[in-house]
Amino acid sequence: MDTYILGIESSCDDTSAAIIKNGVLLSNVVASQSVHESYGGVVPELASRAHQQNIVPVVNEAIKRANITKEQLSAVAFTRGPGLMGSLLVGVSFAKGFARALNIPMIDVNHLNAHVLAHFIKDEDVDKQQPPFPFLCLLVSGGNSQIILMESYKEMKIVGQTIDDAAGEAIDKCSKVMGLGYPGGPIIDRLARQGNPKAFTFNKPHIAGYNYSFSGLKTSFLYSLRKWVAEDADFIEKNKTDIAASLEATVVEILMDKLRKVAKAYKINHIALAGGVSANNGLRNAFYEHAKKYKWTVYVPKFSYTTDNAAMVAITGYFKYLDKDFCTIDLPAYSRVTN
Ligand code: KG4
Numbered sequence: 555m556d557t558y559i560l561g562i563e564s565s566c567d568d569t570s571a572a573i574i575k576n577g578v579l580l581s582n583v584v585a586s587q588s589v590h591e592s593y594g595g596v597v598p599e600l601a602s603r604a605h606q607q608n609i610v611p612v613v614n615e616a617i618k619r620a621n622i623t624k625e626q627l628s629a630v631a632f633t634r635g636p637g638l639m640g641s642l643l644v645g646v647s648f649a650k651g652f653a654r655a656l657n658i659p660m661i662d663v664n665h666l667n668a669h670v671l672a673h674f675i676k677d678e679d680v681d682k683q684q685p686p687f688p689f690l691c692l693l694v695s696g697g698n699s700q701i702i703l704m705e706s707y708k709e710m711k712i713v714g715q716t717i718d719d720a721a722g723e724a725i726d727k728c729s730k731v732m733g734l735g736y737p738g739g740p741i742i743d744r745l746a747r748q749g750n751p752k753a754f755t756f757n758k759p760h761i762a763g764y765n766y767s768f769s770g771l772k773t774s775f776l777y778s779l780r781k782w783v784a785e786d787a788d789f790i791e792k793n794k795t796d797i798a799a800s801l802e803a804t805v806v807e808i809l810m811d812k813l814r815k816v817a818k819a820y821k822i823n824h825i826a827l828a829g830g831v832s833a834n835n836g837l838r839n840a841f842y843e844h845a846k847k848y849k850w851t852v853y854v855p856k857f858s859y860t861t862d863n864a865a866m867v868a869i870t871g872y873f874k875y876l877d878k879d880f881c882t883i884d885l886p887a888y889s890r891v892t893n
Contacts, residue, residue: 557628558620559875560652561868562613564645565637565665566697567596569608570864573620573627574872578676581619582858582865583612594736595726596696602640609648616864627658629880631871634662635888637697642887650883659880661871665862666891667710669693669828670702671873672859672866685824685853692813694837695829695861696722696737699766699809701816704826707873713816714764721805722831724768728775728801732790742798743834749799751836754778756804764816771804802836810840817850826853833860 556576563570567590572582585608590596617624632649635642653660670691674684685691690713691702699716719727722739729738734745757774759767779797782789790797817825827841838854845852859866874880 557872557875558622558626559661559868559871560613560616560627560630561663561864561866561871562609562630562632562645562649563665563668563862563864563867564605564609564641565633565635566641566862567601567604568862569605569612569645570862570867571613571616572864572868573616573622574675574865574868575620577674577869577872579865579868580622581616582863583616583619584863585612591736594730596638598638598640601638602644605641605644609644613648613652624656627656629653629659629661629871629875630656631661631663631867631874633665633668633867634881634885635665636890637665639887639889642889646887654883659875660883661874661879662881662885663867663870663874664710664891666693666698666700666702667708668866668870669695670704670710670826671707671870672828672855672863673826673853674707674873675859675865675869683853685826688822689824689826689853690813690817690820690822691826691828692809692832693829694721694809694827694831696720696726696831698829699768701764701813703820703822707870708877708879713820714766714812716766716768717761718767718769719772721766721768721809722829724772725801725805725831727772731776731779732794732797739831739834742802743836745795745798746802746836749795749797751799751803753793753796754800756801758804758808764812766808766812768805768808771808775801802834806834806836806840809837810844814844814848817848823848823850824853825850828855828860830861833857
């Protein structure tokens with residue numbers, strides 16, 4: 555019998571629903587929220603309200619595009635955390651109610667696990683290259699910067715992570731300092747392609763072990779720009795491509811330095827990239843260069859699976875479904891990983 559999983563994602567500012575049939579993606583609908591742009595960051599209360607408006611149409615559209623009926627669904631998988639509590643509650647509550655009404659199992663999904671397992675989404679019923687276990691994954695997004703050791707679909711060990719800001723958050727904040735739009739990541743990426751990455755130097759952290767820190771870079775960026783603008787009011791406008799390229803190069807170096815150390819220590823050369831910042835061209839190029847130089851086999855996701863989406867939740871739910879790893883209705887959402 556065919557297995558159809560509905561995945562639901564609402565951990566931050568994207569409302570998304572996807573349908574997977576026997577591990578193959580049938581539909582993936584994402585409603586992004588432009589309401590946050592004028593605030594320069596996600597406003598949690600506005601995100602929850604937008605999820606409330608989007609959730610039913612988005613789920614309906616995912617079912618329609620998959621060309622199935624809701625009665626054919628085998629289970630409902632949903633992001634339980636980590637994320638913004640108000641946002642999560644919309645998806646979690648909807649998923650529980652929907653699964654209960656259809657009398658089918660519900661499956662809780664860890665958002666970070668889902669980002670990594672995005673590498674196992676099949677777009678058609680053909681095998682594409684997927685990372686073999688064990689592999690390492692650099693997960694970089696607006697809320698996370700982690701090096702994860704994946705020993706199986708569900709055995710996930712965080713080897714290193716940021717002790718303060720996430721990489722995406724730091725880039726977004728620096729872009730705000732430059733007076734650019736939100737989210738800053740794609741803007742910095744575009745400007746950086748035309749700039750000199752060696753034009754300016756910003757502070758890099760000295761953290762022992764495999765953890766990251768991005769708050770020092772952010773402060774160094776802010777103070778440098780203040781000083782330069784005090785000397786020349788048009789400094790940012792005149793140098794924006796070089797500033798963006800230098801900022802991006804610093805972030806990429808910080809990320810790759812620790813990743814190289816972990817790969818060496820764990821003797822693993824299958825290395826994947828995931829999360830919103832994995833759309834960054836500088837970071838992607840660094841992955842391809844490392845593949846050549848260090849004989850890594852690298853796995854870089856399709857652009858559509860880098861930012862938050864429900865296809866990754868549905869595929870994670872599919873693997874849990876095969877293990878009959880279901881959850882009960884009393885399981886609450888969680889904003890942070892505590893274990
Ligand atoms: O995974 P994601 O969609 O969700 C959250 O963690 O919220 O990641 C969003 C982050 C933002 O910080 C955004 O600026 C960053 O991913 N981002 C990028 C690029 N595209 C998105 N950062 C650098 N270069 C990009 N091309």
